[in-house]
Amino acid sequence: MHVTYWKEEPQQRAWKLLPDNGTEIEKAIQAGAMFKTWTSFSSDPGNGKEVTRFGDFPLDFDSGDPKKALNDMRTLCLSHLPDLYNVDPYCIEFFCSGSKGFHAVIPCETFGAQTGDVSLPLIYKKIAVLFKETFDLQTLDLSLYNMRKGKMFRLPNVKRSNGRFKVPLSLEEVRDLSFQELWDLSKEPRQVDQVDTDTDCELSDLYEQMKKEVYSEIKDHGQAEPFKGEVKGVLPCVAHILEERPGNDRVNFNKLVMVLINYYQMINASKEDVWASVGDFLKHYEHSATYGTEQKRIAHWRSQWSYLKDNDDYYFSCAFMKSLLPGFDCSACEGKEETETSETDNALQIVTISDIRQMDIKQTQPLIEGLIRQGDSLLLTGPTGLGKSLTVNAIALAVASGRPLFNQFEVVKPHVVLILQSENNLEVTRTRWDRIFEGLNKTDYETYLTATDRIATIMVGGDCRISGDILNVKFAKHMEECIEVTGAGLMILDPLISFHRSDENANTDIRTVLDKLTAITRNTSVLLVHHHGKGQNEGFHKSRGASALPDWARGILTMTRQPHESKDLIRVQHTKAGNFARAKDFLLEVDGPRVIPVEVDVLCKPSQVVERLRSLGGMVEAKNTLVKDLIDAFEISRKTAQDAIDRTEDFGFICITKSGKSFRVSVVD
Incomplete structure (x- = not known):
């Protein structure tokens, strides 16, 4: 359910959150609402998360001379938009504001913007700026197109402090009536008849062009302070x-x-x-x-x-x-920001826990909710040939697009992703990404295509494979420059072993490498890809080499092969959660060049439970007998087997009844 904000007339009144539906908005009007934000949100934008924004395209023509505002609205909506973009003017809603101007609202469907966008106000503002400058619309107010919590837009047919109303107008009234006649209509509430219209026009291409420009500028600007x-x-x-x-x-x-x-x-x-x-x-x-x-x-x-x-x-x-301006000498700048740490900054300072508790410390936001915070580290481990690089591509695409990862983790907002990898050449990289897009539907295709502008890698001599030593001063400087230039929110090293020359079994050596990596990345999150060792260790101890690596990582995802008769499955365990609650195990299926999330049901279907129970004679005196059989037959955990039996009972295929201290399980014929 989408949400929006409303407020009363006085400027200082607080904004109040409400579900964006007709019933709730009517309740808000009864409670005194005079305005609501023209944007609605996928969740509360005040909670620190980046959200998807939805809404039609509002136009506010405002002037000390309302006649000029009316003329600009007519010029744009009744002339230029129909002539240049094939817009049916009957699809546009028109209003007399009851004060200094007029409003028009163009349906989001004309832009193909029904699914919303994180940066919707910025995209709409670019379009409004284009209209204003191209058609010399001096009264078009650009202050409506705000990010964060949005901008309030006056509600129609609610009495203003001047005694008048913002009222809807028909296209014929806008076209034919004088300003004074339209102004007189704002004396009391009114309705106009709705007209069936076609929203198919040529504004969608303009929207996509402006969307691309906005995301390109965000990418260029990065996350600089x-x-x-x-x-x-x-x-x-x-x-x-x-x-x-x-x-x-x-x-x-x-x-x-x-x-x-x-x-x-x-x-x-x-x-x-x-x-x-x-x-x-x-x-x-x-x-x-x-x-x-x-x-x-x-x-x-x-x-x-x-x-x-x-x-x-x-x-x-x-x-x-x-x-x-790389290489530009900033030494002559008297007002420049300090980029080098001063001796004062490096001085040791004794503070108490009481001091720390009273400090005004900016809270770090998650990069991926439940998995990794901004500036933190995540370790992805798995055996050779399991699909770690494919998983890396999936993570990069989710972070760059702002879309959920594996239907498990919410990505707070889109970030630039910088991938440094040493295993796949340019041809393999191109082929994998091409095949990823071949399997996407149209909606996902456009979103993820835009996201690829925020996934960067490094090429040297025509090859996108790169390796080096983090402890090498020159290589470390290159990494810092790449992060700075791209504004990366996430840097991926795949695999870690290609980016250091230290003994990976020596805790002291590896910790030195990792501490240097922390200094290089600063506020950029890091994903390290690493191989499993050869022993029988469990959990995050499966990773190869020194224990300093899993100790350093704030979070760890451990990948293992999940046996299945027909599917290539990966079991992912959140073996170290750091700043979050540990997520439940989940499954990924290797599907060509992609990994996609699948339900645990695929490991042991109800039909397979019934089949195994029939092989045991159609009935067992103890549920544990069937559990053990399923574990042996499908190589699954005890919990997965128990869950599969319970699901099969829910479907009515088997019956479980108490028999003494045990539970008898039988097939329902």
């Missing part, structure tokens, strides 16, 4: 961009415009000062085929300025600037 230094004059890096106008494979015009706008909006520069600074840059920039003329570059600047204004998801940061 906002600039916290003091600005003294024009920052040298900004001056370098304006004077040198760089352009190469890493840097493009759009990225430079973003970072410049973030900078000028951060320092609250006046419009006059901005244009005085960037005029020559926009006039003479020569490294963009897309924005090949001064007119196109100026139009893009204006569009991005509107998009980024009051957009808290984008901000100026030194880390992002460094990713654009």
Whole structure:
């Protein structure tokens, strides 16, 4: 069930959460609701998790001269959208706000956005900015398209403080009536007849284009911290961009415009000062085929300025600037952020537990709920040839898309994933990913296709296989740079042995490697892939080598082969949970290039329980006799056997009755 927020008229009133359905919204109106968020959410966005956002596309035309607002709404909805995007204007809902403007709401179905998106407001804002700039819609208000808890939109037919109402309007009324006639309609509540319409149009391509741009910008921006230094004059890096106008494979015009706008909006520069600074840059920039003329570059600047204004998801940061200008000398910057740890930072400090309990410590959010937190480590172990690399691909795709992992673990929000691996060449890697997408339905295909832009790997000399030594200063620096440039939220090393040269059986040596890895990754989560040893150890002790490795990992997933007569199955045990409750064992099936979750039922079906019971004469005097038979026949655990018997009884195929101190089990004929 989706949720939304509502509030009363006064600005300071608290936002209240409610289920997003007609009955609950009507109750909220009876309780005094004047507004609700135009977005609904897959869960409460106030709980720290990233959520999927849903909603139609709202347009707010607001002006001190409401006649201009009306004209802009007519221009867009009755002319440009039908002419350029084949939109049926009858599918658009129109409203007189009862104050300074007019509202229009375009169904999400016209964009193909019914399934929602984590970044839906940003995608819609990009579309609104395009409309505003392209069609010169000066009254179109862009403040509606907020992330986090969203933005309130006034409810229709609820009395305003000025005594008027936001009221629905028919297309004919919008088209034919004067402003005064429409204004008079807001004196009292009203309804308009609904018209059956076709939402099939050409806005879906625009939506997908803007969605791709949003996710590309999020990927480029990464997870860098906002600039916290003091600005003294024009920052040298900004001056370098304006004077040198760089352009190469890493840097493009759009990225430079973003970072410049973030900078000028951060320092609250006046419009006059901005244009005085960037005029020559926009006039003479020569490294963009897309924005090949001064007119196109100026139009893009204006569009991005509107998009980024009051957009808290984008901000100026030194880390992002460094990713654009690798090797740039920041030493002359008086306002730069401190990037090196000072002696004061390294000084030992004695604190008490009481001190720690009183500290204001930012809570770390999970990367994958129930499995790994941001900045933590996860160890994935299994025997050779079991499917560990396929499992890695599944984890990477889930983290990059924000989709649940194995129907077991919620991914809090999409993150960039950086994979360093040494076992699969470029051809194998390409083939595996191509075959993964061949098996997806259309909805999953589009979501996961977008996610692949957030899965990065490293190539050297045309080969995507890489290895090195974490303790090697140069290699460690390369790893740090890769994390910084990509903004990776998760780094995967597959397998671990390819990234160190130490004795894996020596605790001291391995701990040195792992401590260095912790220093390199900082707030980036790490997934290490490791092989099982040759002994008969159980649980997380199955991993090969020194015990320092499982001791260091905050969580461990242990993979073993699950016998089955026809399927290639993997049993996954959450053998170390660290910061979470331990998850139940689950099964994965190797299906070509993929691993997919399967139900435990597949190990011992009710029909197989009945078959084994019949082989024992159709009845046993003790349930334990059947349990032992199932364990031997299907190589399953005692609990799995007991659960299979109970499920078979639930289906009515067998009967279990108490007989003395035992339970008799018999086939129901």
